[in-house]
Amino acid sequence: xxxxxxxTFGHKRxxxxxxxxxxxxxxxxxxxxxxxxxxxxxxxxxxxxxxxYECFKDEYxxxx
Numbered sequence: 001x002x003x004x005x006x007x008t009f010g011h012k013r014x015x016x017x018x019x020x021x022x023x024x025x026x027x028x029x030x031x032x033x034x035x036x037x038x039x040x041x042x043x044x045x046x047x048x049x050x051x052x053y054e055c056f057k058d059e060y061x062x063x064x
Contacts, residue, residue, distance in 0.1 A: 026050035030059050 001008050004017045011018035022036040029049045042053040051059075 028052045028055050030055040 002011055002015060002017050005012040005015035007015070010023060022038040024034050025037050025043070026035045026045075027033070028035055028043070028051050030051055033052070035043045035050050035052060044051045044053060044056050046056075
């Protein structure tokens with residue numbers, strides 16, 4: 001829960017904390033850790049499931 005605007009999910013419009021806190025967009029189906037909209041490594045959204053780019057690459061990359 002945001003200590004400034006009181007919102008339990010995200011932030012209310014105009015909340016100063018919204019600019020400081022990255023928004024959580026989901027949980028990685030492979031590692032179980034949160035995915036944030038500002039993740040530097042990026043993420044995939046496949047059929048509604050989300051994956052960190054590195055987790056997806058390590059799990060599904062086909063190596064010759």
